[in-house]
Amino acid sequence: MKNAKFIIINKVDMTLSQYDYKGELLHKFKVATGKNYGDKTKKGDFKTPEGVFKIDEVIDASAWSHDFKD
Secondary structure (H helix, E strand, O other), X not given: OOOOEEEEEEOXXXXXXXXXXXXXXXXXXXXOOXXXXXXXXXXXXXXXOXXXXXXXXXXXXXXXXXXXXX
């Protein structure tokens, strides 16, 4: 699919990279990931899930706050 794009989130570098269908880098951003290492196994374990996922929706989170008590 010519307009297809995909992202890869690197939990070590804490970056999100967006690529086009040819595998060429389009954008790279800093991101926050879960504070605990490893794959997510249950709600509240403060881990970021690993795997292949379909993006259904993008929501503007610029006004969000958190209560992680950090």
